[in-house]
Amino acid sequence: MSRCIFCDIKDNPDNIVVQNELAFAIYDKHPVSKGHILVIPKRHFDSFFEATEEEIVRLYQLINECKKIIDEQFKPSGYNVGVNVGYDAGQTVFHLHIHLIPRYKGDTTHP
Ligand code: 5GP
Ligand code: ZN
Numbered sequence: 001m002s003r004c005i006f007c008d009i010k011d012n013p014d015n016i017v018v019q020n021e022l023a024f025a026i027y028d029k030h031p032v033s034k035g036h037i038l039v040i041p042k043r044h045f046d047s048f049f050e051a052t053e054e055e056i057v058r059l060y061q062l063i064n065e066c067k068k069i070i071d072e073q074f075k076p077s078g079y080n081v082g083v084n085v086g087y088d089a090g091q092t093v094f095h096l097h098i099h100l101i102p103r104y105k106g107d108t109t110h111p
């Protein structure tokens with residue numbers, strides 16, 4: 001079974017914001033914005049498209065829990081929710097993670 005940095009973090013409860021049976025969440029080490037969270041399956045695999053339906057449900061539940069925490073703590077006015085799949089798409093850690101990036105008025109460029 002492969003392991004990686006997120007597998008190591010998973011085993012250290014100090015780093016975990018919230019978790020359920022199949023997924024856990026941590027604050028990103030290099031946040032794009034204040035409160036940037038990664039929602040991660042406990043099972044090690046690299047691609048969003050390899051997740052089981054049960055994992056998708058559990059990841060989605062955790063995204064919503066994290067949103068509540070971020071809303072209360074940081075009061076953002078929007079979110080980017082996204083996944084990089086593959087090196088060519090910018091994936092750097094090859095253990096699936098969903099970026100939950102709170103956004104704040106004025107921090108994106110709109111026409
Ligand atoms: P990717 O480019 O693969 O979609 O995103 C990987 C993310 O993982 C990056 O936003 C990066 O800052 C974050 N990251 C990489 N190593 C660590 C780490 O050791 N701890 C935490 N909390 N985040 C990490
Ligand atoms: Zn891993």
